[in-house]
Amino acid sequence: MQDYWLARESSIRLLWRGFIAVLALTVLAEFAVEIHPHFEIEGLPAFGAWYGFLACAAMILFAKLLGVFLKRPDRYYDSDGPADG
């Protein structure tokens, strides 16, 4: 039986292509609109694109690092103390 359209390999490939095309379009759209930067850094080309990507990568990496120290099995509190039911 054929799975839903969204779950097929071919459609996922298509979605990726569409996504990359949209990414390129948003960067190109910068030339079509007038950007009024409030700060110097905002005036750099495709600021939103690279800043967004790098900020997310940094946050994921930081979360990973924090997880090394603070992650516990999800039954951690269940076994602890009579007060915690």
Place this chain on the structure above:
Amino acid sequence: MASVLHPGLILVFAGVALGLLHGRARAALALAAPLAAIGILLWVGEGVHWSGRYLGIEVTPYAVDALSRLFALIFAIMAFGGALYALGQPSRLELPAAFVYAGSAIGAALAGDLLTLFVCWELMALGSTLVIWSAGTAPAWAASRRYLAVHLLGGVLLLAGIAGHVSETGSVAFVRMALDSPAHWLILAGFLVNAGAPPLSAWLPDAYPEASWSGTVFLSAFTTKTAVYVLLRGFPGTEILVWVGLFMVFYGIVYALLENDMRRILAYSIVNQVGFMIAGIGIGTELALNGAAAHAFTHILYKALLLMSAGAVLLQAGRRKCSELGGLFRTMPFTTACGTIGALAISCFPLTSGFVSKSMISQAAANEHLLWVWLALAAASAGVFLHAGIKFPWFVFFQKDSGLRPPEPPLNMRLAMGLFAALCIGLGVFYQPLYALLPFKAEYVPYTGAHVVVQLELLLFSGLAFFVMLPMLRRTLTITLDLDWFYRVFANRLVAGSTVLLGLASGTVQSWIQAAGAAIRAGAQRHHGLDGVLARTWSTGGMVLWVALLLAGYLLVYYL
């Protein structure tokens, strides 16, 4: 007419009545009471409508201005949507408790004095605790007690602050305050506890996800947003709030990225969103305050929508962990669509409600030339899309095929989700009615080419980062420790440990005392006992010999 009826009290009394009613009458009242409150709030004029004296203090329990109307109105809308969603909730306690909770939140928004505010504040703590408690599970019971403990602490801080404020100024009127006295610091601390600010942020993701599938929807709206309201009125432009807000923003993102429970992800995301509002309050310009108020309004709608879709999944599939969910779009397309609209709105995509509200806060930071604040807010906007905008719908509705094929939820739940989804889109497109309700005159234009393009770049490339780094985000059966560890584990261990130590210490001291007592007894026995040296009978000859020896010794010493 509208000034006679207090919309908050209508909900509180309706909540009490709901506890007694059954069937259709119950449903009718649950929907009619919030609608009546909405009607009154739209109709009533500005000014003080109720005032009186209580214990020699001038109280104004019903005062309306633009800011209080905005918050009371969204609380009433939330009560309506939540009631519609929760009609099928089997718990007899939850809806009445939620109405008392919502009514007291409206009461807090309409309170013109600190005393009324405090009474509503405590009533909210009780109502919300009952909402969590009514889930009826052991974890919910434990979480509700921790939740209540934190909020009673917040209430005590607030009351101490209010008492100090009254003794300094002689007035209970709720006006703007400066951080110039310990009393005002205490009031600020009391407010921030309810906002989910550090160091006590953990109560929120600890307690809210333990409520029932419908209870969490109510909980997401009132407590933190009432805190935003009182901060807007009491402490606008207080610089420390910028930093508190930014901390909350990133705390929410990082913890949500590590989380596996779908509703706990959304709970962390509440802290994140409230952080944006608090940062806006800290910036304190008219644009920033408008942005914070508008963002509270739109946030209540899309966060409720997100939690409604999560509640629908919990009810229909009985699972709450991302690692067990996935692929639900196959049989729950409507819920998927609504959850996705909520996710787009929280991410502030253009044409959704989040875009027209949050961009005001960023713009205010730019206008004040606060480069670092602005950069942090932009990074956080990208992070919101990452942790709530994609992560939640992706892991719940798409991702892998979990094999679960739950049906769509009942009609009333779909209607509630549809209504809030429509509001999320509607406010994003027709934002003028919302702007007209804001506390200051709004001249802000959200849809400029530059705004839209930069925001789309920021969001879509965050999406790219998510899918590129997806292997690093794989869900694991874990939780992440937070500062609540100190009162959930450390305090327990401290008590248990000190009990053991005390036991050891008292045991040692006791054995010392016993040993000393035994030694004294043994000594007495030896000297004074039956055969003791001092108890023996001495012979007369022996006595004479010793006396003679003593006298000889005396003579010897005398002649020396």
